[in-house]
Amino acid sequence: MSDQKNILVAVTLSLIILIGWEMFFAPKRVAPPPQAPVAAAPNAPTAELGAAPVQAPAANTVPEAAPAPVAESPRVNIATDKLQGSISLAGVRFDDVTLLKYRETLEPTSPPIDLLSPMNAAKPYFVEMGWLSGDTSIKLPNAQTVWSTADAAATLTDTAPTVLTWDNGNGLRFTKTISIDKNYMFTIEQKVENAGATPVTIYPYGLIARMDTPATAGFFILHEGPLGVFNDTLKELAYKDLQKEPRQVEQSTGGWIGFTDKYWLTALAFDPALRIDATFNHSLVNGRDRYQTDLRGEAITLAPNESKSVKSFLFAGAKEVQLLDAYTEQLGISRFDLAIDFGWFYFLTKPFFYILEWFKGLLGNFGLAILAFTVVLRALMYPLADKQFKAMNKLKLLQPEMQKLQARYADDRVKLNQAMMELYKKEKANPLAGCLPILIQIPVFFALYKVLFVSIEMRHAPFYGWIHDLSAMDPTNMFTLFGLIPLTMPTWLHIGVWPLIMGVTMWLQQKLNPQPADPIQAKIFMIFPFVFTYMLASFPAGLVIYWAWSNVLGIIQQWFIMRQGKTA
Secondary structure, eight states, X not given: OXXXXXXXXXXXXXXHHHHHIIIIISOOOOOSSOOOOOOOOOOOSSEEOSSOSSSOHHHHEEOOOXXXXXXXXXXXXXXXXXXXXXXXXXXXXEEEEEEEEEESSSSXXXXXXXXXXXXXXSSOEEEEEEEEOSOTXXXXXXXXXXXXXXXXXXXXXXXXXXXXXXXXXXXXXXXXXXXXXXXXXXXXXXXXEEOSSSOEEEEEEEEEEEESOOOOOOOTTSOOEEEEEETTEEEEOOHHHHHHSOEEEEEEESOXXXXXXXXXXXXXXXXXXXXXXXXXXXXXXXXXXXXXXXXXXXXXXXXXXXXXXXXXXXXXXXXXXXXXXXXXXXXXXXXXXXXXXXXXXXXXXXXXXXHHHHHHHHHSOHHHHHHHHHHHHHHHTHHHHHHHHHHXXXXXXXXXXXXXXXXXXXXXXXXXXXXXXXXXXXXXXXXXXXXXXXXXXXXXXXXXXXXXXXXXXXXXXXXXXXXXXXXXXXXXXXXXXXXXXXXXXXXXXXXXXXXXXXXXXXXXXXXXXXXXXXXXXXXXXXXXHHHHHXXXXXXXXXXXXXXXXXXXXXXXXXXXXXXXXXXX
């Protein structure tokens, strides 16, 4: 098959892939302004834990919590610059956490994000930590146990920890010291003192439970659901997978487990040196789905008059990249940044994020950071672009000769192809050079797309003019004359200003390239700007701005090379 036919096949397949992507895989178009997803607030009354030391009910299950209203349970308030809420003293349940820094929408009156919710909420979502034992004669605190605090009016802040105590009346005294940093990390130190006459063996545990299947983006490039890192390896489960296989067990030294939404994370970790059993669980409670992730630490044996403690960590907040990296470094939480779905292009995506973050700090705006980053990318690829433009310009110079060959062999396609291949070989021209720009941009495109799609730092990040959220699609629409006509258009019929700018610049860049000798190929290439304009209309505005600006730089770059006489 000739190179021309190869090009035609490649372009046709590309169009099929692009159209198929738009129809079946691309994020669903939502009429702007888009609403940020709110983390589902779940529940999980009972808590079946993994790998019990002895097959005894007390070791396998956490007793079901009574669905008492929040107000009826004594509580310790939480108050920091980024979090507010409370902890129930019944079971020391973390079930009331609101993220003050983030709101549901761009509206200033929009409510902040409620992450964890109590049992009487529509969708309870909570965290518990405690102790298990295979010996049912040992009286341990459970979900109904009301702990004591020295100061009932005390508030947990980033400068004032809370100390809770409970005595089982049989020689065991339990203490929980809860502290929180300036961000979203709780540290819970659980201490047990054995004042009895016999040794006691118990196991520390922690669980996160949520009721009902939360709403997700449903986009295959983004994971939302149960996940964890065990032995430095990420494990992700879809909610539907856990429904099919309702109990999955992992063992590890260190690691963490939890639930992730697009932007929010609730995760548990023990001391990184501790051996753990981790389980992912699903069950039906009164016809409702209940999902639960558990950690159980290795056994701790307390001799008479001995005390021991275990430290655990609870993260309940926004998946800020630098923050998760800092927790890995400072607390030893293994590969905590994998809670952000950077995907297959992790080796590009994460560096891209940090470069954009640096430019944002320098320029004060993520949109300007994207423009500056595009200039850097274009500069790095200049040598390749130089060679590419030389090849393309050589093809352009050969067009008169190709037209003569087309006229000479108008009725014989085989001889035409042979003659053109001989011409390409003689002049050392590459007919595939025109495809190179798109091929170069594909990995960069998807890596940058990932950054814009999954990074909370991009959420609600404004640009200039009508772009108030770089992570959402351009809110304008050409079919309503950009807001002049008060019409509600179907969501699939939405093409904004920036996609149009991108399409026009792509068309202009294409015009500078030599046109394919084959008229069918030429027509297919002419369709590309229109296909990409429609496709990118539903993509984050920041990505469309990147592509449009990249086209502009490509036009300037090509004009400069041609002006310098760099033609072969």
